[in-house]
Structure formats: C-alpha cells, structure tokens
Amino acid sequence: MAKQDNQPQRVRDTGHEWDGIRELTNPPPRWWMIAFHASWIWCVVYFILYPSIPLVHDYTRGILGWTQIKEFKEAVREGEAMRAPYLKKIAAMDGQQLLADEEMRNFSESYAKAIFGDNCAACHGAGGEGAPGLFPVLADDDWLYGGDIDTIIESITDGRQGDMPAHAGVLSDDEINKLTDMVIAASKGKATKEQFMLFDEAGCSGCHGENAAGGAINDLGTGAANLTDQIWRFGSSREDILRTIRYGVNQEGVEGTREAIMPAFGEKLTPEEIKMLAVKVYGFGGGK
Ligand code: HEC
Ligand code: HEC
Numbered sequence: 443m444a445k446q447d448n449q450p451q452r453v454r455d456t457g458h459e460w461d462g463i464r465e466l467t468n469p470p471p472r473w474w475m476i477a478f479h480a481s482w483i484w485c486v487v488y489f490i491l492y493p494s495i496p497l498v499h500d501y502t503r504g505i506l507g508w509t510q511i512k513e514f515k516e517a518v519r520e521g522e523a524m525r526a527p528y529l530k531k532i533a534a535m536d537g538q539q540l541l542a543d544e545e546m547r548n549f550s551e552s553y554a555k556a557i558f559g560d561n562c563a564a565c566h567g568a569g570g571e572g573a574p575g576l577f578p579v580l581a582d583d584d585w586l587y588g589g590d591i592d593t594i595i596e597s598i599t600d601g602r603q604g605d606m607p608a609h610a611g612v613l614s615d616d617e618i619n620k621l622t623d624m625v626i627a628a629s630k631g632k633a634t635k636e637q638f639m640l641f642d643e644a645g646c647s648g649c650h651g652e653n654a655a656g657g658a659i660n661d662l663g664t665g666a667a668n669l670t671d672q673i674w675r676f677g678s679s680r681e682d683i684l685r686t687i688r689y690g691v692n693q694e695g696v697e698g699t700r701e702a703i704m705p706a707f708g709e710k711l712t713p714e715e716i717k718m719l720a721v722k723v724y725g726f727g728g729g730k
Contacts (some may be wrong), residue, residue, distance in 0.1 A: 525553070532714045537591035540721050541729075550718035551725050557715055558722055561707065570726040575676050581726035584673040586656070586665040589730035594720040599713075601706030604665045606649070608690035608699060613644060621646065622683050628654045628669050629678070676700055 458465040469475070488494065492504040528549050532540065540546050559568065566572055570580030583589060586604065587597050609618060621644060624637040633641075633654070641647055641654060649666040650656060656668030667675050676686050689698035707716060723729070 528553075529714050532717060535717070537595050537717055537720055540717055541591055541724065547721055547725075550721040554715070554718040554722035557711065557719055561711070562719070570723065574674075575682075578675060579673075579728075580723050581728055582673065583728040583730065584668060584671060585728070585730070586667060586675070589724070589728050591720055591724055591729065594723050594729075595716055597704060598711075598716050598719055598723075599706065599708040601708075602665060602702075602704040604667075604691045604702040606666070606686065606691040606693075608688060608693045608696045609644070610688040613687075617644065618684065618687050621687055622680060625654075625669050625683050625687075626680070629672055629674075631670065675702075 453466045453468055455464040455466050470478075489502070490504065491506045492508055493501055494504065495502045528546070531546065532550065535543070535546065540550055565577040566580050567577075572579035572581075578586060585593075587593055587602060609621075613621070617640070620637075620640055624633055624641055627633040627637060628641075638647075638652070638654070641650075642652065647654070649664045650669055651666070654669040656666050656670075672678070674682070676682050685698060686700060689696050689700070691700045691702050693699040711719070
C-alpha cells in the first residue's frame with residue numbers, strides 16, 4: 443500500500459476505488475485506438491460494398507453487386523476460355539493424331555475424367571474394371587469389338603449390342619453339352635480337332651472364328667467373345683457357359699438370354715468429348 447502511495451499522482455482518477463485500487467482516466471494506447479477505428483470503418487465499408495445485413499425477405503446487396511454464383515460463373519468462364527483452344531485443336535484431329543501428341547493426349551485424359559465419371563463409370567467402373575457378367579472390363583487387352591482408337595470411338599458413338607443366337611431347340615441337349623465341354627477346353631488351349639469340327643458344324647465359328655478366338659481378333663467385327671482365353675464376359679462356370687449357349691445374348695423374347703447393351707453416346711456427347719473419352723479408355727492400359 444505504501445508503495446502505491448509513493449507513485450506520482452499526475453493522472454486524474456474517476457473517483458472510483460475498489461480495495462484501494464483507483465480507476466484512472468488514462469486513454470487507451472494509441473495503437474489500440476487506431477486498430478479500433480480501422481476495424482469499424484472496415485466494417486462499414488464492407489457493409490456498403492458487399493451483401494451483408496439479412497432483412498425479412500431479402501438482404502442488403504452491396505454496391506459492388508458481388509455474389510458467390512457470379513464469382514463461380516466467372517471462374518467457369520475463365521476455365522472455358524483456357525480450354526477453348528485445346529478443344530478447337532481436338533476438333534481438327536483424329537484419334538490417332540490425338541494419341542501421338544503427348545500434350546493433347548494428357549489434356550484429353552484429364553478432361554475426359556469427369557465425363558467418364560458421369561457417363562461410363564456406373565457400368566464400367568471408375569477405372570474401367572467392369573462388372574463380372576454384366577459390363578465388360580475396359581482396362582484389359584481383351585476386346586469384343588477392338589482396342590484400336592478408331593474402334594473405341596465407334597463403340598462409344600454408336601453403342602454396341604452383342605448378338606449371339608439362342609441354341610436351345612436348335613441343337614440337342616447333348617450337342618449343347620458337348621459344345622460346353624469344347625468351350626471349357628478351348629479356354630485352356632486344349633480343344634481337340636473333333637471338338638473344333640463340332641464347333642464349326644454348329645455354326646459357332648461363323649462369328650467366333652474358326653479358331654474360336656473371337657470377332658475382334660479375327661477382324662470379323664461381330665463382337666463375338668474370344669473363347670480361347672481365361673477372360674470371361676459372363677462367367678466361367680459350366681452353368682454360365684451352358685446358359686450363354688442355350689439362350690444367347692440379347693435375344694428378344696428368349697427367357698434367360700443375357701443382356702449386353704452398350705448405349706450410343708453420339709447424340710449425348712460432342713465428337714470432341716467422345717475422342718477424349720476414347721483416349722482415356724485407350725489409356726486404361728488395353729489400347730492396341
Ligand atoms: C451370330 C454370331 C454368334 C454365333 C453364331 C455364336 N456366337 Fe457365341 N457369342 C457371340 C457374341 C457376339 C458374344 C459376345 C456377346 C457379348 O458379350 O455381348 C458371344 C459370346 C459367347 C460366349 C460367352 C463367352 C464369355 O466370355 O463369357 C460363349 C461361351 C459363346 N458365345 C459360345 C458360342 C457357341 C458354343 C456357339 C455355337 C453354338 C456360339 N457361341 C455361336 C456371337 C455368336
Ligand atoms: C448401361 C451401361 C453402360 C454404360 C453407361 C456404358 N457402357 Fe460401355 N458397354 C456396356 C456393355 C454392356 C458393353 C458390352 C456390349 C456387348 O457385350 O456387346 C459395353 C461395351 C463398351 C466398349 C467396347 C468394349 C470392347 O470390348 O470392345 C467400350 C469401348 C465402351 N463400352 C466404352 C464406354 C464408354 C466410354 C462409356 C461412357 C461414355 C460407356 N461405355 C458407357 C455398358 C455400358
């Protein structure tokens with residue numbers, strides 16, 4: 443207490459005192475006052491420029507006319523302006539040229555990522571991994587129609603619809619059983635000459651090729667699956683194979699037939715988008 447009494451008494455007090463502590467009338471420090479005034483002035487300026495005060499049915503809009511949606515649209519416009527020259531170039535290039543030009547190829551792959559996600563991933567999987575029995579894998583080098591860039595573009599533009607006839611009623615149960623044995627043997631590279639003869643007589647080779655290696659590989663263009671590999675479109679069990687031979691693929695009105703329809707995207711997407719998608723599909727690793 444004595445110490446306090448020794449302090450100079452220059453500063454006036456407010457007349458308030460609590461437990462011997464006097465409340466002085468010192469102004470706050472200068473830096474504090476500057477910060478204080480700067481902040482309320484900033485608030486007022488912000489309120490005038492930007493949307494701020496909520497009203498009952500509306501809000502004050504501010505004189506700059508700024509909105510989040512405007513800012514977003516501007517960003518989109520900027521992005522489009524940046525991409526426009528690329529898209530123009532792509533319009534003038536074919537698939538082969540796109541693949542050969544590294545810069546354009548990279549652009550295509552990243553641009554097509556979102557288009558693939560929106561239009562293709564639901565069936566083919568985000569990485570083109572497909573779904574067993576339903577949707578073909580795009581990330582391997584086993585193709586129904588062909589893995590060169592032009593054929594991929596064609597698949598996407600026009601869609602695809604595998605067409606394998608039903609053989610129940612056309613062939614006897616015994617023949618169908620023998621053909622199933624043949625297909626299983628062929629997938630292991632062990633089909634005999636007799637088995638291949640049966641395959642030919644039953645008319646299978648017309649689409650699958652004499653060597654059963656499929657339409658794409660034989661350039662028959664039928665989309666007939668390769669039967670000589672271990673990659674199965676519809677499953678590898680005896681039951682699965684029997685079903686495909688009995689009821690076919692996409693046979694209207696045939697109960698048990700397998701559905702395999704790739705929708706056409708020629709109307710929905712632009713030719714540039716389809717080219718970029720094809721580059722992306724090619725880039726999954728199976729392109730030829
Ligand atoms: C008119 C053409 C055509 C004929 C004839 C044909 N197929 Fe097919 N086959 C196809 C097509 C196309 C597919 C692929 C369907 C798809 O994936 O869309 C296919 C698929 C298959 C599959 C499924 C392969 C897998 O990976 O799951 C088997 C098995 C098969 N055929 C066996 C036969 C046998 C055996 C015969 C003869 C009895 C035969 N096919 C006759 C067109 C044909
Ligand atoms: C509704 C499901 C579905 C959607 C969506 C879909 N596909 Fe397909 N796609 C299929 C089916 C089913 C097949 C196989 C057709 C057949 O078996 O004949 C296929 C086949 C393909 C093939 C041919 C594969 C081969 O082996 O030759 C390509 C390439 C392809 N799709 C790319 C795409 C791309 C790119 C998109 C997106 C723009 C897309 N698909 C969207 C179901 C779909």
